[in-house]
Amino acid sequence: MTDYLSAILARKRHENARRRRHLAAMQPVERLRQPGRSERGTRALRRAPGEAPSVIAEVKFRSPSAGEIRPWSPGEGVRVAQGYERGGASAISVLADGPGFGGSPLLVRRVARSVNAPVLFKEFVLDPVQVDLAYDVGASLVLLLVRALEDSDLRLLIQRIRLLGMEPVVEAANSEEVDRAVAAGSTIVGVNARDLSTFQVDMRAAQACVARIPRECVAVFMSGVRSVNDLRDVAQGRADAVLIGEGLMRSEDPGARLAELLRSV
Numbered sequence: 001m002t003d004y005l006s007a008i009l010a011r012k013r014h015e016n017a018r019r020r021r022h023l024a025a026m027q028p029v030e031r032l033r034q035p036g037r038s039e040r041g042t043r044a045l046r047r048a049p050g051e052a053p054s055v056i057a058e059v060k061f062r063s064p065s066a067g068e069i070r071p072w073s074p075g076e077g078v079r080v081a082q083g084y085e086r087g088g089a090s091a092i093s094v095l096a097d098g099p100g101f102g103g104s105p106l107l108v109r110r111v112a113r114s115v116n117a118p119v120l121f122k123e124f125v126l127d128p129v130q131v132d133l134a135y136d137v138g139a140s141l142v143l144l145l146v147r148a149l150e151d152s153d154l155r156l157l158i159q160r161i162r163l164l165g166m167e168p169v170v171e172a173a174n175s176e177e178v179d180r181a182v183a184a185g186s187t188i189v190g191v192n193a194r195d196l197s198t199f200q201v202d203m204r205a206a207q208a209c210v211a212r213i214p215r216e217c218v219a220v221f222m223s224g225v226r227s228v229n230d231l232r233d234v235a236q237g238r239a240d241a242v243l244i245g246e247g248l249m250r251s252e253d254p255g256a257r258l259a260e261l262l263r264s265v
Contacts, residue, residue: 083255
């Protein structure tokens with residue numbers, strides 16, 4: 001069985017080494033903390049009593065397992081993101097990885113400049129240089145993957161993200177990883193229904209893991225939601241927010257599809 005995650009992480013380490021060599025030849029950049037980004041992101045995702053979960057709508061053109069999800073064309077990422085905002089998205093997730101997912105840091109920047117909703121920098125973050133890049137392109141939220149990080153590195157990256165005024169979204173895939181995310185001090189904890197090693201989806205297991213997330217944290221259900229019934233099932237559980245990507249990106253009009261889902265919950 002293909003281990004997609006290991007291959008992606010190996011590529012990220014190579015990319016980060018190249019980025020560090022490039023930065024070593026440049027003048028250091030001063031980055032000032034912008035706490036408004038973090039506050040905006042956390043506030044957008046927390047579920048109000050009696051309300052349906054908020055939606056993080058994702059701009060993703062391809063994946064290693066599914067191949068092309070939506071044809072890319074100039075400006076399409078921004079058009080999709082703006083449609084998501086009109087359709088009721090509380091936040092926009094943008095893939096920053098090119099080879100595997102058809103995104104880029106530049107796309108994150110363009111989306112962040114074109115919408116009012118907070119933007120999640122969706123990337124396999126292993127190094128503080130990637131956190132600095134997320135700040136530079138205007139992200140409010142930065143994804144961290146528990147499975148990819150030692151506990152010490154996870155804490156270091158959480159601290160770096162918050163130092164710059166952003167907020168980490170710490171993604172787990174099982175109960176043990178949920179516990180690690182909470183122990184590291186995460187405020188926003190996501191559970192991915194898709195195993196990133198195999199890309200298989202298990203909605204029930206993810207729901208059980210989301211239920212473990214303490215009430216003081218923002219709980220995010222990630223991946224696997226494609227239909228009204230899927231969203232209704234998630235809405236019955238603990239999740240404050242749900243991240244939906246492929247289920248929207250395959251629609252002719254992703255923003256209109258999002259609005260349709262939200263009207264049905």
